[in-house]
Amino acid sequence: MAQRLVGCLLAVGVASLATACKERSDKPIAGLLAAGAPVLRIEGKEQRTVAVGAQLLGDVTLTATGPAVLEYFGGGLRFLEKGDTLEVGDAGEAKLHGSNLPPRRWAEGGIQEAQRVPRIVAARYTNVQVTPASAHEDAYSSTQYFVAFFTPNGLQNLGSDTRHDGPHQPLPAPPFRPKVPFIHAGDLGEGGLVAVVDDGFAVAETDDLATAVLLEGREVPLGRTVRLLVPDGSEVILKGKDGTEVEVEGPVDLRLR
Template identity: 85%
Template sequence: MAQRLMGCLLVAATASLVTACKERSDKPIAGLLAAGAPVLRTQGKEQRTVAVGAQLTGDALLTATGPAVLEYFGGGLRFLEKGDTLEIGDADEAKLHGSNLPAHRWVEGSVQEAPRALRIVAARYTNVQVTPKSAHEDAYTSTQYFVAFFTPNGLQRLGSDTDHEGPHTPLPAPPFRPKVPFIHAGDLGEGGLVAVVDDGFAVAETDDLATAVLLEGREVPLGRTVRLLVPDGAEVTLRAKDGSEVEVEGPADLRLR
């Protein structure tokens, strides 16, 4: 009996050790949707700036130097503020299936409840994870910081034999090659509604997947914005061309088109 008990304890201890030593998956589980200031990833003794639109794995350790938002491939959103640190896989949002923000839509000058939008989140992000070192210190004070730090080469020839799947002739050179849209930091465009953040911050996303963080106290034309994310506790006033205003309180995932 005693030997059987010892065997059970040994098995339990071994199972616990295996669980404790289990490494995180190296598959991406989230992406950096938008950043109002550099988001840094710790790599050994260095910290590298994460590119907006980058895929991130569960073991990625991030430090936010300003407002930012992560989008998990299950649909959950995690907002960060200056000084926040986070290991991607430890967030509760990593376990969600669907958005954790109430869905709304803009209809004839008013905000109405809406069904949650379905999207393949992973397809919106690239596998480039950090900006090049050349984009560091000097770029922090430049409007050029918020650009997509990737240059997709497109599909390459996958083989020369007739049995190999994939294209067997060279693809046309850019700009004639079809482009795949990815989340990237960029300009929202002119016109449209004007957003004024009264408290906190908000995040805008355009129809061509450009994103920007809207900071408190600034008036920003939303241009081609199709999605406005308002964190819990944040407040945004939307002003139409006719001067009418509508207040939006977070949390909210607002569709403008």
């Protein structure tokens, strides 16, 4: 009888432990490709700002406070707008293999048909998932911007003390400073075509993996942009140096180089 009682208690204990330990989600993983306003990760009663370029597990719940786009590791793109709430792995785009936007390319001053380009999406994103608390204390200075998006080896290795945020040694001077290897929020550069969003929004990505959300009614030089994403329902006008204008209607994944 005693042995049976001990066995039952052990069984109950193991069951309780299994219930208490949450299993790791096997839902698809995505990355935050770009955001025009903070994208918040919901953790219980708390909300934390997700860094552009972060990997996101399928069981993560997000709320967008403005236009943004997720890129799933299968290649599908999910555009978000202000007020959208989404569990990452539940999106239909999570099940896709390849981009869900028609590919096009810019050539000879116009838009032409293009083949889909295979890409390893996962390699573009880092395991940095949220910006550190210190980045929210004041307006984003250049130092805090570096902490939020460029900290080597991921923010999970940093302490909670703000003195430990960021690199401990000065960065080497260019050209010895390595390029940022992951998607990150950044400047598009000067020159090149000028984009004017006539309706909705668009997302630009440069040759060094910097991304930016282009908002309606603003003229933005595309600089080093190599990829322009225009969601369904959005319209963008591309202006050349010679004064020509070409209208781009979404959905489209437009390669500029």
